[in-house]
Amino acid sequence: MPKQVDHALRRRELVAASWDVISREGLEALTLRKVAAAADCTTGRIAHYFDGREELLLAALSSAYAAAEARMVRIERSSRSAEDRLRGVIHEALPLNAERLKEWRVWLVFWAAAATNDDLAQENTRRYVAWQRMLARLITEHAGPVNAQNLAFALVAMIDGIGVRTSLSPDARHRKLARAAIDRWIADLDA
């Protein structure tokens, strides 16, 4: 395998291992030793790819965000109706299955860390600008000329709030309430 490909692949493996540790045990558990155990390698090997725990954490967050964004873009560019694309992107953003739930546990940790870390807070702001812009486009395509920026702000908030609630109470009742709240929000757009 070419050396550069190998390097990128190893980094991705270590990022995936960090993710497992964070979503299972929280940010406090993210130590190089635990990541090494989860990736079945030595801490010395991690040091070869990442300049410490903080860089590993930032890489894990960027990768989570990039993966989520790629899924959203695929839905946005699909041939479904504007309403279905809007609903599809929102559902994809919520912890309605096991994989998304794992992602959400990482977001919760991210927010808590960002509250006291400027680098993470800036990364968070960048993420929201792109995310809100995509939702504003989808809202406009479905509902026509509306105050899309303000509506997108409210939709981002609704998704985050539902995400928090469903992450911390991941049962069928909360998933049902989540879907109903999103359906009502979209229906209100047409009203």
Next chain:
Amino acid sequence: MPKQVDHALRRRELVAASWDVISREGLEALTLRKVAAAADCTTGRIAHYFDGREELLLAALSSAYAAAEARMVRIERSSRSAEDRLRGVIHEALPLNAERLKEWRVWLVFWAAAATNDDLAQENTRRYVAWQRMLARLITEHAGPVNAQNLAFALVAMIDGIGVRTSLSPDARHRKLARAAIDRWIADLDA
């Protein structure tokens, strides 16, 4: 001072010191040593009042919740109009001033910790049941016979999402967007 009063007072002081540490530096920084420094006492003295870090953390969260709930109940029982009481309680729940922002930073830490700690997740569920019930009452008093439970679920989500966003970007623009989103949500109730 009677011994029991003294005991309760000392516990409150240590809880306040824990809060300062969490909101300033995050949960990872919550060590008995740092709390002792913030409360200007020894770690041995803390051990006299709390059975370790976990108990101190749970006490800090319960106290944050109790303080917020007391403020909400005062507004709910005030003589303002139903709409003003609803708006007042929502504004009181959001990080629109320095004190609430500090509270929100503790909530963010709480959520992240609850994602991987069953005791905290249960405490969180209890908090939400009471909070959603209060909002459902206020919605019904303002808007009359509506599907208050579903609306209250959506309102809790909206408040949480706006709270996250405004906590991580605590500037005038986001506070303005927050107030506008809440005003629109309340106006939609009447529609």
